[in-house]
Amino acid sequence: MPKKGGKHAEMGKEMQAQCKRAKVEEACSLSVMNFENPDSLFGSFISPIKQEMFFREYWEQKPLLVQRNDPLLAAYYQSLFQLSDLKELCSQGLYYGQDINICRCVNGKKKVLNKEGKVNYMQLKKDFDQKKATIQFHQPQRFKEELWKIQEKLECYFGSLVGSNVYITPQGSQGLPPHYDDVEVFILQLEGEKHWRLYKPTVHLAREYNVESEDRIGNPTHEFILKPGDLLYFPRGTIHQADTPLGISYSTHVTISTYQNNSWGDFLLDAIPGLVFDSAKEDVVLRTSIPRQLLMQVDTADSTKKLSSLLRRLADRLEDTRELRSSDMKKDFIMNRLPPWLGCDSDPLTPGGKLPKIDSKIRLQFRDHAIITVEPDQENSDEIRRDMVYVYHSLKNRRETHMMGREDDTTSEEGASQQTHGLRFPLSYLDALKQIWSSSTVNVKELNLISDEEKENLALSLWTECLIEVI
Numbered sequence: 001m002p003k004k005g006g007k008h009a010e011m012g013k014e015m016q017a018q019c020k021r022a023k024v025e026e027a028c029s030l031s032v033m034n035f036e037n038p039d040s041l042f043g044s045f046i047s048p049i050k051q052e053m054f055f056r057e058y059w060e061q062k063p064l065l066v067q068r069n070d071p072l073l074a075a076y077y078q079s080l081f082q083l084s085d086l087k088e089l090c091s092q093g094l095y096y097g098q099d100i101n102i103c104r105c106v107n108g109k110k111k112v113l114n115k116e117g118k119v120n121y122m123q124l125k126k127d128f129d130q131k132k133a134t135i136q137f138h139q140p141q142r143f144k145e146e147l148w149k150i151q152e153k154l155e156c157y158f159g160s161l162v163g164s165n166v167y168i169t170p171q172g173s174q175g176l177p178p179h180y181d182d183v184e185v186f187i188l189q190l191e192g193e194k195h196w197r198l199y200k201p202t203v204h205l206a207r208e209y210n211v212e213s214e215d216r217i218g219n220p221t222h223e224f225i226l227k228p229g230d231l232l233y234f235p236r237g238t239i240h241q242a243d244t245p246l247g248i249s250y251s252t253h254v255t256i257s258t259y260q261n262n263s264w265g266d267f268l269l270d271a272i273p274g275l276v277f278d279s280a281k282e283d284v285v286l287r288t289s290i291p292r293q294l295l296m297q298v299d300t301a302d303s304t305k306k307l308s309s310l311l312r313r314l315a316d317r318l319e320d321t322r323e324l325r326s327s328d329m330k331k332d333f334i335m336n337r338l339p340p341w342l343g344c345d346s347d348p349l350t351p352g353g354k355l356p357k358i359d360s361k362i363r364l365q366f367r368d369h370a371i372i373t374v375e376p377d378q379e380n381s382d383e384i385r386r387d388m389v390y391v392y393h394s395l396k397n398r399r400e401t402h403m404m405g406r407e408d409d410t411t412s413e414e415g416a417s418q419q420t421h422g423l424r425f426p427l428s429y430l431d432a433l434k435q436i437w438s439s440s441t442v443n444v445k446e447l448n449l450i451s452d453e454e455k456e457n458l459a460l461s462l463w464t465e466c467l468i469e470v471i
Contacts (some may be wrong), residue, residue: 008450033075035149038157038368045150046231046371047187048055054233060184060205063222064235076230077190081140081166082116083252090121090141098296098404102127105174105241108214128168128250137166139403140254147254147342148399154258161337162258162390163403169194170250173364174243179211185259186233189226191252192244198222199239205263206237226253266323267326272314274325279317287311330371331392335346335420339397340366347394354470356444356459358452361471363441369394370467372433379424389430392422395466441471 035046039051045056049066058064060105068074094100102124103112113133115123127133140149141164156161163183169175180201187196197220202212217239225245226232234240236259244251261270280286294303342349356362364370370393378389427435431448432455447455462468 002066017127024079030426032072033150033357035153035176037155041150041153042157045154047232058233058235059378060235063232063238065222065224066226066228066231068229068231070229073272074227077188077229079189080150080190081137081144081252082191083168084249085144086097086124086135086168087121090124092143092245094119099138100124101130101138102133103136103175104131105177110175110176110211110309111176119325128170130172132170134170134173135166136175140164140166140399141338141404142404145341149341151256152341154256155337155434158258159333159404160258161333162256162259163260164256166190166252169242169244171244171248174194174241174247176241177211178208178214178217178237178239178241181207181208181238181257182208182236182260184233184236184237184259186231186256186423187226187252187253188256189228189232189253191228191229192249192250193248194223194226194242194253195245196222196242197228198234200236200237203237205235205328207261209265255437262329266367267329270329271324272324274327275314275318279314283313283317285313286467321334325374327375330373331420332370333369334392334394334422336403337369337394337397337398338399338402339394340369340459349466351463352469356456356463356468356470358445360444360458360459361441362436362444362459362463362471364436364439365467365469366393366395367437372430372437374427374430377424387427389425389427389433389468390422391425391433391462391465392420393465393467395419396421405445422467424464425458425461436468 032044034040034410043051046064046066049058049064054064065408070264095118096102096116100114100119101112102114103110107112113131124135128135139152147164150160151164178197180203199212200216200218200221202216214278266452276286291303297303340349354360370374370391372391373390374387375390377386431447435442435446435448444455445452447458449455449458459468464471
């Protein structure tokens with residue numbers, strides 16, 4: 001535990017031991033990212049820490065600091081984003097509030113120094129140099145290929161949206177007051193050095209962002225300096241603050257974050273309505289009326305007991321069926337995540353190769369970018385709505401709008417492109433779709449459908465959306 005007013009480089013014994021272990025193992029670790037698959041990417045992302053150890057000892061539990069003395073990794077990190085990138089990006093058209101925030105921590109509070117409208121680079125640099133303001137750049141993966149590459153693979157790995165922000169802070173300055181976030185945070189130090197202080201959470205695994213006052217948070221549990229190539233992880237709810245030390249011209253780091261609103265509680269909120277709806281079709285007890293005037297009562301103790309018994313009834317049904325539908329969370333993830341990274345200057349995806357026929361052998365492409373859901377028919381407005389199978393994918397998503405909010409998505413021309421992309425099939429196609437998803441390859445004629453025409457139609461529909469290829 002560092003003493004108040006102690007040296008910045010001091011750390012708690014636990015964190016110090018971790019750093020030593022990381023350095024010892026580093027000799028045989030990867031020095032750059034491994035993009036072979038999502039698993040290898042995350043492995044190289046936290047290297048030399050092993051994934052099993054990370055999830056067993058750190059994930060949602062405590063911070064992890066990996067201090068690396070690796071020139072190759074430091075150089076690679078600097079390619080992700082630099083202060084010098086801002087000049088070119090400003091010429092492309094950036095806007096205050098939307099793309100960039102200018103801020104500084106003053107007396108424990110965040111002071112926003114944004115101008116109006118488009119960002120002028122000379123004015124931005126003036127605020128940075130003279131007002132000692134921090135530049136917060138929102139979602140740089142929209143502009144930087146390497147960050148797109150990393151975050152797309154991380155979204156596949158976690159099955160959750162992954163956002164990022166770049167923070168550039170001049171020497172002797174701090175951009176944000178002590179606060180905690182509602183996301184799992186990975187910090188990559190890109191340029192310069194940053195002095196960090198972490199504190200014990202007041203809300204474990206917090207569900208919202210909150211600023212904390214200095215007099216409430218106590219002494220830091222960890223205190224250290226991040227240098228280029230270093231990585232820091234901490235769970236949501238971890239109180240933190242960071243500043244650029246005197247003598248360091250500026251610091252650049254990128255915060256990569258994930259798992260916002262991705263808890264069991266969120267999943268239950270999404271899945272329980274469908275479970276209740278389906279159960280009520282078959283269970284007459286769930287269709288009996290609530291007591292007269294229940295909605296007007298102050299004391300509802302008796303009804304609470306009844307509701308508890310109904311929930312146990314639902315739990316029993318769930319154990320028997322072993323099927324819990326999550327529709328909105330799945331769609332939200334697929335609709336708003338990054339499209340696949342296919343290489344620099346690659347053309348948009350189009351169906352390629354041979355058309356699938358009844359004798360073709362096919363293979364699923366972009367497995368991590370597609371989901372299958374069963375939902376009521378969205379195109380049938382009849383009172384009785386039958387279930388249909390929907391296949392949603394992110395192959396046509398726009399990187400330019402990733403994690404930038406969804407205001408006016410339903411009305412704006414730009415927003416229309418953010419709608420869910422996919423296919424709709426009768427419920428009888430579900431088993432055949434599961435066949436394709438669970439097999440490395442499958443013959444079209446062996447698909448679990450009645451007629452050859454249905455088998456060919458299914459294969460052709462998936463091929464048209466670039467979801468399968470003919471072997």
